[in-house]
Amino acid sequence: MLTVKEPFFNKYEVKKSTFTSYLIPYSDFHHYHDRLKQEHPKANHIVFAYRMLNEHNQIQERASDDGEPKGVAGTPTLNVLRGKALINSAILTVRYFGGTKLGTGGMVRAYTQSAKEVIAQSKLIPYMTKQSITFTTPYTLTKRYEHYFNTQNISYHDRTFGLDSVTWQIALSEIEKKYFEIFIKSL
DSSP, X not given: OEEOSSOEEEEEEETTEEEEEEEEEGGGHHHHHHHHXXXXXXXXXXXXXXXXXXXXXXXXXXXXXXXXXXXXSHHHHXXXXXHTTBOSEEEEEEEEOOSSOOHHXXXXXXXXXXXXXXXXXXXXXXXXXXXXEEEEEEGGGHHHHHHHHHHTTOOXXXXXXXXXXXXXXXXXXXXXXXXXHHHHHHO
């Protein structure tokens, strides 16, 4: 599976209708959806599709045609996400009508091509499942753990300072977990 860490966009035109697609991390979906509605109040449609993993590690998918004929916009976009094995990602497409009707087949092709082109312009990265880990360290080792996390590009989600110890919460992939165990043994 693949994902994205940063937003990408691409503009595609068919018979003077413009399709501007945004490929974004799912975590930014609601923010982008609201922002695009505000930035493009005269857009005919803002279609979307996303795929994300829920807390039970199950894939959840959703697509919206946003007023386009049923099945010609959101579902083709979702199928592109599925075909590229993208997860925790969303595509939003802003459409402005150019005056020439595309027909249902033409709209399916246009939304599909717009989604494919934004993916082609993006930087996809492998998706790694991460497990949440909570552990406690003495204060004297705080700097060593901070240094390790910085050098390994690991961010901690939470850090709580107690009377005589620090409680950390981090998320690690399987390979990160193995190296972290080696680090702990070396202390």
